[in-house]
Amino acid sequence: MTGLADRVRQGDGRAVARLISEVERGAPEALADLERLYRHSGNARVIGLTGPPGAGKSTLVGRLMAEYRSRGHRVAVLAVDPSSRKTGGALLGDRVRMGQSADDVDTFVRSLASHAELGGLSAVVRPAIRVLDAAGYDRILIETVGVGQNEVAVADAVDCTLLVSIPGAGDGLQTLKAGVFEIGDVHVVNKADREGADKTRREIRAMLGRLPRDADAERPAVVLTCAETGEGVAELADAVERHLALGQASGALEQRRLDQLRQETVDLVVLTVMRRVLPQGGGALTGRALADLATRGRSPAALAEELVNSLAMGHTQERREA
């Protein structure tokens, strides 16, 4: 194991930050480090928070981090912003405001920009989770701005998804994209000091009642919080821990993780194949192959067969050149 991976294993925050950056850049040694660290991952519990802008997710994440710290956990936070390269300043501000020392070696805060690349959001988040996991952070909070398919992508990478809304959001919930409401393992009504919090909780419970579910499955909890004051945050952490404990006891957590790993493998196969076959970067689908297509000298089926068969060789070539 190289020095950097070793330092990550020892929980060195600077090494963690550096390795995540290098993995983001796709540096080959960093990817090798990531592979070496992989077998040391799988211990952390990963909690995703998603919801519309303005729901107070950043403040809530700050509070949850403090709550978990007070319970003796080592806590890491990833803020995923699919639209822009956020500096993480807001989050760091929250952390300081809540009396956390920036030098606390048992917390780690970082923002991740999701490049609109092949592979999508989870391709960026998963490696970062594994680095943090191998570094010994045992609670990892992922904050994401709910836009389009991002919520679902993050749900595919975590053990427990918190769906955050605010009082009066009931109608909005009903118009959520199909499949988004269903990903909530725990529901949060934040800013619960505002009027209508109880009504929104009832509406969420009614919607949950209409979802199909296994007879023995517990309904997701709906927790009221006021992140500004910290009210309800301990109850929220309790609800998350209960969901995780039940999942561990029933085997649902293990199954969920296995499903995620299998899906990730399939995604990576397609991603690898597309990278090697697509024209950009001098892929195989150029030059003579295109000319053959144009003259109908070769059919797409024949060419596709050839390309698939050349993948293994192409790979060996890459290796040798690297």
Next chain:
Amino acid sequence: MTGLADRVRQGDGRAVARLISEVERGAPEALADLERLYRHSGNARVIGLTGPPGAGKSTLVGRLMAEYRSRGHRVAVLAVDPSSRKTGGALLGDRVRMGQSADDVDTFVRSLASHAELGGLSAVVRPAIRVLDAAGYDRILIETVGVGQNEVAVADAVDCTLLVSIPGAGDGLQTLKAGVFEIGDVHVVNKADREGADKTRREIRAMLGRLPRDADAERPAVVLTCAETGEGVAELADAVERHLALGQASGALEQRRLDQLRQETVDLVVLTVMRRVLPQGGGALTGRALADLATRGRSPAALAEELVNSLAMGHTQERREA
């Protein structure tokens, strides 16, 4: 070349029907025949008709078939029904009603059911087009029911797309899924004997005027037809032929076909890879690989690399077994 492919080349309608059926079933000899016929394809002009249910597409297709026959073309019609296995009875009825003999060896009518499979609609339509093309039908009409992404999928397989609407559809056009209105190379307002046909034509022209386009590109024609009486059908065929002739002269047709072939190749690569990697049918992502994932003995990235590298070998194996 086997007997069946030979008979297809000679324009034998029964052989054409049989080969299309066998290609649909994925019979290996049929796929080999398809490959042999491939270099004899590329001569036909392929025209797609799409639009909402009730726009009179089937009747219009019947009229266009008769018009093209009267101009000396050999005409084939494929009716694509993504939702159900249509018998083609309606179309055959239209053909008879319009005075076409069911024994006319220069026309061919068939329905295709689109199975909601990997690869989608175009994976079903393209091989059928090639069989018809190699059989010497020089105008191929593809009728599809406009549902979701099907219009766009068919546009990816044809030389000219007719977007069919009816009087009063103007508002509906504006709510078409993004990207659907844009695929129309020729616009048709059918049932033009109804009130509002001219207004709908004006609305379509206004929408066309707002689309971005190359400075030298001609705006798509908007043709009024009444398929029941046959009015406007000759003008519609003229507009289609003009679009095809302009495309041939400018090179746009050739470029469009090359883009389609390239995209088809990429689709087939992914399809092939997914078929070999996915668990169903004893794919590689089962058994020990899954157990390794579960115990974190292998990472998804390591497993994906292995799977991609095994693709070529897996293929050889398949061949030998076939």
